[in-house]
Amino acid sequence: MLEAQARRRQQRSGLLLALPAIIWLGLFFLLPLGIVGVFSFLTREAAGIVSLPFTLEHYERTFGVFSVVLWRSVWISVVSTVICLLIGYPLAFFIATRQNNWVRQLCLFMVVLPFWTNFLVRTYAWRILLGDQGTINAILQGLGLIDAPLTLLNTPFAVILGLVYGFLPFMVLPIYASVDRFDFKYVDAAHDLGANDIKAFFRVVLPMTLPGVFAGSALVFIPCVGAFVTPDLLGGTQGLMIGNLISRQFGQSLNLPLGSALSVTMMLIVMVALLAYVRLGNRRLGG
Amino acid sequence: MHRLIALSLLTLVASLSLAQDKPKVEPWVCPPGFEGQTLHVFNWSSYIAPNTIGDFEAACGVTIVYSVYDSNETMLAKLVRGNPGYDIAVPSGSAVGRMIQLDLLEPLDLDKLPQLATISSDLLNPPYDPGNVYSVPYQWGTTGIGYNRKKVTQPISSWDDLWNYQGKVAWLGDMRGMMGIALHLLGFSPDTTDPDEITAARDFLLSKGDNVAIIATGDGQIMLERGDVDMVIGYNGSIIALKYSCECDDFAYVVPQEGSFIWVDNLVIPRGAPNPELAHVFIDYILHPQTNADISNFTAYGSPNQVAIDAGLIDEALLANEGIYPPPAIREKLFFIGPVPNQVDVLYSDAWDEVAILLSR
Numbered sequence: 001m002l003e004a005q006a007r008r009r010q011q012r013s014g015l016l017l018a019l020p021a022i023i024w025l026g027l028f029f030l031l032p033l034g035i036v037g038v039f040s041f042l043t044r045e046a047a048g049i050v051s052l053p054f055t056l057e058h059y060e061r062t063f064g065v066f067s068v069v070l071w072r073s074v075w076i077s078v079v080s081t082v083i084c085l086l087i088g089y090p091l092a093f094f095i096a097t098r099q100n101n102w103v104r105q106l107c108l109f110m111v112v113l114p115f116w117t118n119f120l121v122r123t124y125a126w127r128i129l130l131g132d133q134g135t136i137n138a139i140l141q142g143l144g145l146i147d148a149p150l151t152l153l154n155t156p157f158a159v160i161l162g163l164v165y166g167f168l169p170f171m172v173l174p175i176y177a178s179v180d181r182f183d184f185k186y187v188d189a190a191h192d193l194g195a196n197d198i199k200a201f202f203r204v205v206l207p208m209t210l211p212g213v214f215a216g217s218a219l220v221f222i223p224c225v226g227a228f229v230t231p232d233l234l235g236g237t238q239g240l241m242i243g244n245l246i247s248r249q250f251g252q253s254l255n256l257p258l259g260s261a262l263s264v265t266m267m268l269i270v271m272v273a274l275l276a277y278v279r280l281g282n283r284r285l286g287g
Numbered sequence: 288m289h290r291l292i293a294l295s296l297l298t299l300v301a302s303l304s305l306a307q308d309k310p311k312v313e314p315w316v317c318p319p320g321f322e323g324q325t326l327h328v329f330n331w332s333s334y335i336a337p338n339t340i341g342d343f344e345a346a347c348g349v350t351i352v353y354s355v356y357d358s359n360e361t362m363l364a365k366l367v368r369g370n371p372g373y374d375i376a377v378p379s380g381s382a383v384g385r386m387i388q389l390d391l392l393e394p395l396d397l398d399k400l401p402q403l404a405t406i407s408s409d410l411l412n413p414p415y416d417p418g419n420v421y422s423v424p425y426q427w428g429t430t431g432i433g434y435n436r437k438k439v440t441q442p443i444s445s446w447d448d449l450w451n452y453q454g455k456v457a458w459l460g461d462m463r464g465m466m467g468i469a470l471h472l473l474g475f476s477p478d479t480t481d482p483d484e485i486t487a488a489r490d491f492l493l494s495k496g497d498n499v500a501i502i503a504t505g506d507g508q509i510m511l512e513r514g515d516v517d518m519v520i521g522y523n524g525s526i527i528a529l530k531y532s533c534e535c536d537d538f539a540y541v542v543p544q545e546g547s548f549i550w551v552d553n554l555v556i557p558r559g560a561p562n563p564e565l566a567h568v569f570i571d572y573i574l575h576p577q578t579n580a581d582i583s584n585f586t587a588y589g590s591p592n593q594v595a596i597d598a599g600l601i602d603e604a605l606l607a608n609e610g611i612y613p614p615p616a617i618r619e620k621l622f623f624i625g626p627v628p629n630q631v632d633v634l635y636s637d638a639w640d641e642v643a644i645l646l647s648r
Contacts, residue, residue, distance in 0.1 A: 044633060045629075049629075065641055065644075065645065066644060068644075068645065069644055127515075128513075131513055131514065131515045132455075132513075132514050132515050133513060133514035133515075134513075151455075153500075153515055154455075154500045154501050154515070236500045236501035237496070237499050237500065237501055237502060237643075237646045238500075240643075240644055245640075245644060248640060248643070249640075252462070252636070253636040253637075253639075253640055254636075255633075255636065255637070255640070
């Protein structure tokens, strides 16, 4: 009796403690999300004005004429995430296995250092590096490696470069945390049982640091899908992504329902990707 | 539009105006009765001659409080929540249309603007303000093709030279302007309300977009200067200004022979202006051939003042520049972009969205 009462009281105070967060999320997350969802089915009256009846027109355009942009957003994001992983894992592993604490801190500091400069400025700087008469082409031509300048700017390549550059720290930090927590006695055990270094890595180290890999991949993939500054500055007409399309609809075109439909679609892409990750992660982790 | 000016022009203009002796234009005289009053002028930055304000203050015995902005949106944002006390503003044509819709403008008393007679008739009665009820021209310019002479060796005179160019080009991120060019080339009105014609214009642009590296919103001339593109669709002022910023002769500007759309910045009196009487006097002063020529000689934009041109008040080097003062054969093919009803505007923005996105294929 008394125990049940106590538990109930505890539950009530728990709810009370969570109330600010619930109100906050309800007001500033669920409600706007609901509005976006409803808007995506409304008819566009004029610039910035919507009305009934409900229509599927905006989803038809999203998956019709604009599907090329959806597809490009997905493949650019996947490629960027994979490259981040290929660079980020070895880097995080290197940092986490330094014996000297001071060196480790310095390396982490250097990973985070770019955040001290504005993202827009750093992305804009790539335009100067990648231009036809930019630094990279000037060096390559100076060395006599190429005759005519390479077209680097205003391509999907430039967008991927910008995304990897911008989001790499989000991959490194979670993997670092995973590797840092990893007990290297397991590797000794694997060696004792006859595994070589490569086998020990793939059978022991990698599976046990997968949570970091999954967290890092999600943290990179999600902002990649929604990116619009990077493709806007580096992509030209060849590298436009769904984020650019959305910002257009809420900006100059003021097509709120189409912008909402595109936003909902983008959320669905992210959700599907995350669910796939989670399923994959659970299976790999023996869940 | 970027208001770029060249200080080197200043010395040139100063020396030329000393040498001039043929103008037959009567000097402007300030009507009496305004001594001690104050006028608040809100204009684009670097968009007036150094002597314009001082001469007016001396002639009328008044004080001008001069503030500047760098986009129509900035200016609109200040005025849309109630006029904070400006007597004069200088919106572009499209912004005039919006300000009329939002009831932000005071009607002009044209009887108080005798100098309006000196303005070129083809720049009067624009579609965004029929009858010049609210606005009169301040400066104007064209939209055309800017190109890098070092990369583009063949002569450029037609839109086809841009569409068919083997190399990288940048288009202008101006929805109605770009759609207007396509409609004009197809033989339709640039302000058409016919959905089929708008669709045809969309398909026309999509078929011409294979060499487009980027649709630039305001920085096309920078990409041209930096060598990222060889050709760009842009406003005359920003491309002609490259000549002064690079101190070279690498960049040329042409208005294509088929014609193109023009932009006009306009003098208006915002609703609730504290001193509309003096504002009319100031507008008349700006419209005067000498004042207007001084401004155009300084900014290197086109003067709308026909008398100033005929009387030789415009710097000869600028007058000879066909990018600023197109020859009559081209001038008659230039067109305004006029307002369209909201339901049609939606068709334009949908079509342009698809152009901007699908050029990439």
